[in-house]
Amino acid sequence: MSRQGISGQSKGGQPGGWTGKLLRVDLSDGSTREQDSLPLTPYIGGRGFGARLAWDELEAGIGAFDPGNLLMFLAGPLTGTTAPFSGRGEVCGLGPQGWPVEWFTRSGMGGHWAPEMKYAGYDGVVIKGQAEKPVYLWLHDGKAELKDAAHLWGLGTYETQQRLLAEHGRQVKVVAIGQAGERLSRIAIINSETESAAGQGGFGAVMGAKKLKAIVFAGSGSVRVAWPDEFFRRTMAIAKEAHACHGNPRPAQWSPEMDKYGGRFQACTQGCSQRCSSRYYRRVPGVVYGGVNKGQIHCVANIFRGLGKDSIMDYHWSIGFEAGFEIAKLTNDYGLNHWDLIVGLIPWLRDCQQAGLITKLDELEIDLDSPQFWAALMKKIAFREGDWGEVLAEGGWRAAQLTGVGKELAHRYYPAWGYSGHWDGRTCNPTVYPYWLVSALQWAVDTRDPLSSGHGYTQNMMGWAPLRPDNQFITWEKLRAIAARVYGPEDELAYDPYSGYRAKAGPAVWHTNRSAIKDCVTVDDQMFPRLFSIKTEDGFARADGMEGPDFEYYMFESATGIGWSREEFYAAAERVVNLERAIEIRRHGRSRQDDEWVIPYFEVPDAWVNPLLGERYALDADKFRAMLTDFYQKRGWDPGTGVPTTAKLESLGLPDVAEALEATAAGRVKPR
DSSP states (O other), X not given: OOHHHHHTOBTTBSOSSOOSEEEEEETTTTEEEEEEOGGGGGGOSTXXXXXXXXXXXXXXXXXXXXXXXXXXXEOOTTTTSSOTTOOOEEEEEEOTTOSSSOOEEEEEEOBSHHHHHHHTTOSXXXXXXXXXXXXXXXXXXXXXXXXXXXXXXXXOHHHHHHHHHHHHOTTOEEEEOOHHHHTTOTTBOEEETTTEEEOTTOHHHHHHHXXXXXXXXXOOOOOXXXXXXXXHHHHHHHHHHOOSOTTOXXXXXXXXXXXXXXXXXXXXXXXXXXXXXXXXXXXXXXXXXOSEEEEEEOGGGGGGGOOOTTOSSSOOOOOHHHHHHHHHHHHHHHTBOHHIIIIIIHHHHHHHHHTTSOSEXXXXXXXXXXXXXXXXXXXXXXXXXXXHHHHHTTOHHHHHHHHOTTHHHHTTTOOBTTBOOOSSSSSSSOOOTTTHHHHHHHHHHOSSOGGGSOTTTHHHHHHHSOXXXXXXXXXXXXXXXXXXXXXXXXXXXXXXXXXXXXXXHHHHHHHHHHHHHHHHHTOOTTTOSOOBOSSSTTSBOEETTEEGGGHHHHHHHHHHOOOOOHHHHHHHHHHHHHHHHHHHHHHHOOOHHHHGGGHHHHTSOOSSXXXXXXXXXXXXXXXXXXXXXXXXXXXXXXXXXXXXXXXXXXXXXXXXXXXXXXXXXXXSSOOO
């Protein structure tokens, strides 16, 4: 990368997009200070800023609940601008949900807090230490105060937010934890508004360990962009090209439930104009506690109701929409991770019950068709009530390991790293062979569920591929041409339903890098990268002379004005991915042997059948290992160890990282 790219300076000096400041907070002594964020711009923002700070500052030997863990709330250069779908932020740190170690990881989060943080003057808030008593952080227009949270401790996320809105004004934005985070549940979330959450990672428990109940953001500033006219033209063209979330060419349809319960489509984050599965309901009768519930619901939260006895997957219970909505909201209020509960912990419990391994949870009879059972179970987990409450608060995977009950059954739901499945052909997302092979590679090399920002390939294929008679938006011939255009001619079979293990490593590398871009700039995962379109003859996304895969670059360029080429921009994303890998190696000795831990999960036959192939497929371990070798080589990692080569790191402007890894490998320094 050029000197201009490394420095992150625009042609006119101060770049646009970034505020230029981070807020540093030490809860142990109550101090705050500001840090110049511009030296971090080679890592773009968001997740990238977090990786560089973690590499430089995380002390050796600390765990997720130690005061020395860095809890980072980070935005990107597009956050808070008028760029479409750009309102998200990232939470980074050592995540207590991780297994077998508490990996450094990240969790994307919607809502409106991240733009508000930018308007208050900061690209991020970096928190370390531990308060003596509960506090919350009040951040407003360049001023930061730690305030007593004794009156908030013990409350759920909703009442916490309501009280803080009453104290500081209805315009403020709040992130908060509930009772689960206070009690250090490893599946505790950080919540904002009614449904937006940093769900995966267990970061709610990190806030609980630090005795940080909430952060309140308020700002009257704005985010300057470098080329306002060009930025407006480009972002308007990109917004007009968008027509549905990228995994589904069809916009979400109105449902009878929306009429019955006062529903409306509602965006999860600032700058979103699309109709996806996110809906806000104003009058849903409570089943367990009575009254009327209101709020937003989307994604896996829709499965709390159950899918009935005929479901192909493991959600055979049925408590109805009203009870499902109530339990979803209750779980958010307690601050518990929907994904781990629904996709991992509950199916594992059900299997254990059917196998006669568990009949009761302390005094609680398991009855998945009872709304009262669900409410009692969520409370038991959030408050660590009884022996089983203590265990289940550790999350589904750890519960099986700690008790030794149903350990093999848990393998059915947890591919790796303590996280339940996602777009892998075996859990709640309908995914067929060979497309889940890319997911398997992404799972192998990540520290968490990789699909939070990696829907781009597998979900895209299930939404756009003409596998069904009613899904004929783009032909197989057009898909082959798009694959060659996006990934290169050698990977033109990337979308081919008969391709098997061919042309999968290249797309896995490409989409892993693009996932980092989304988490760094930041933009919505469901809308980027833009590859396919119903508005062009060849099915390839483009707008105003810009090709869909480059939309993020063009918005970044005109927002910041720093003059990176496209190659430099994409190299910055590679820099972030390689730095994260280096953190795992230096701290925990991550190796190829660790990456292959996912193989047994995928050796179980998939749940859905590719209609063109007519049979279920299981992973061939030898072919997967060959594919993993190909992935490493395309990444510039040693194929035997999975360690980034010195040449690769130096090409990305990371000679200090290369030197540190060489020293670690030679035993000259201890792992950090």
